[in-house]
Amino acid sequence: MPETDTTLELERPFMFNSEVGWNWHKSWNLPNITVNLKITDARTNNPILPPADLKAQLLAVKVLLHRVEQVKLFDLGLKGSTIQDLSDGVCTFSGVKFSSTSYNNEVLGKI
Numbered sequence: 506m507p508e509t510d511t512t513l514e515l516e517r518p519f520m521f522n523s524e525v526g527w528n529w530h531k532s533w534n535l536p537n538i539t540v541n542l543k544i545t546d547a548r549t550n551n552p553i554l555p556p557a558d559l560k561a562q563l564l565a566v567k568v569l570l571h572r573v574e575q576v577k578l579f580d581l582g583l584k585g586s587t588i589q590d591l592s593d594g595v596c597t598f599s600g601v602k603f604s605s606t607s608y609n610n611e612v613l614g615k616i
Contacts, residue, residue, distance in 0.1 A: 506547055507544050507545065507546055507547060507553055508544070508545045508546075508547045509542060509543070509544050509545075510542070510543045510545070511540065511541070511542050511543075512540075512541045513538055513539070513540055513541075514538070514539045514541070515536045515537070515538055516536040516537040516538070516539075517536045518536070519535075519536070529603050529606065530603075530606050531584075531602055531603050531604060531605050531606050532602070533602065533603075534599075534600055534601065534602055535583075535598070535601045535602065535603070537597055537598065537599045538563065538597065538598045538599075538601075539595065539596070539597045539598075540561045540589075540591070540595065540596050540597075540598070541594060541595050542555055542559070542561075542591060542594040542595070543594060544594070554593070554594075555591055555593070555594040558590075559590070559591040559594075560588055560589065560590055560591060561588070561589050561591055561596050561598075562587060562588045563583060563587045563588075563589075563598050563601060564580065564583070564587070565580070565581040565582070565583050565603065566578040566579060566580055566581060567579045567581055581603060581604065581605070582603065582604030582605065583601050583602065583603060583604060584601070584602045584603070584604055585598075585600050585601035585602055586598065586599075586600065586601065587601060
């Protein structure tokens with residue numbers, strides 16, 4: 506059975522303020538996000554080339570309810586090219602924006 510290792514690398518960190526938390530404006534582009542997928546044969550530890558038609562999809566979600574037995578997520582919505590082809594296991598998302606400003610989603614944490 507193959508083993509997979511997926512890493513995400515941000516060009517720069519998201520905005521964080523100790524009083525507000527994570528914050529963004531819908532007019533801001535997200536930092537470029539690079540996805541790197543490595544597949545390894547578990548028996549031989551040799552790398553396996555990912556399939557040629559593999560795609561990555563970028564989603565942004567907020568945890569509304571987190572309990573051991575139940576997790577509820579809310580899709581914050583993204584605009585732009587959120588599905589990319591992986592070339593040799595790598596793709597970069599650029600020019601993606603949130604659909605709304607973080608302040609519009611603040612109440613979601615209270616549900």
